[in-house]
Amino acid sequence: MNNLIDIQSQIEKLQKQASEIKAKEFHSTVQDILAKMQAFGITVKDLQGAKPAKAVKGVRGKKAATAKSPKASKTAGVAVAPKYRGPNGETWSGRGLTPKWLSTLIAQGQTKESFAINAQ
Known part of the structure; x- marks a missing residue:
């Protein structure tokens, strides 16, 4: 051993x-x-x-693209009004991943629309 x-x-x-x-x-x-x-x-x-060479991953059968940083969209970071409100005051804009509080409530049989904030 x-x-x-x-x-x-x-x-x-x-x-x-x-x-x-x-x-x-x-x-x-x-x-x-x-x-x-x-x-x-x-x-x-x-x-x-000499600067170290950057590795660029290519796609099969296509030439590898040059390594460029992706441009952020013009609306990135812009605050959006909440579209859904939870029972404890949590809010969600409806963008991105569904928050855990809403996922849990949907799993319990409630609908997402029941938490929609009515636009006035």
């Missing part, structure tokens, strides 16, 4: 192995990077000024 001490010992051994592998492969990795930099004419200055 593995207990906490055994697992911690395994973690320590694996971390030591990982650092040894990293030390062995470090020099060859640096040489590989330098060779690619030379082949493509990349300088350290190029790397310092």
Whole structure:
């Protein structure tokens, strides 16, 4: 059976192995990077000024769209008069998800229209 001490010992051994592998492969990795930099004419200055590329998810069979933030609609954030009022004074404009208080009352057999505020 593995207990906490055994697992911690395994973690320590694996971390030591990982650092040894990293030390062995470090020099060859640096040489590989330098060779690619030379082949493509990349300088350290190029790397310092480079911005990380943003990943853009594409749709199958179509080109990926550029990453742009969606524009907010002109009416976003505009207050709307309440359309429904609950028994405890709760209100809902009728937009968005149905609030829990109304969902509960509908589940109990009441209708949404019975809580409509009559427009005068």
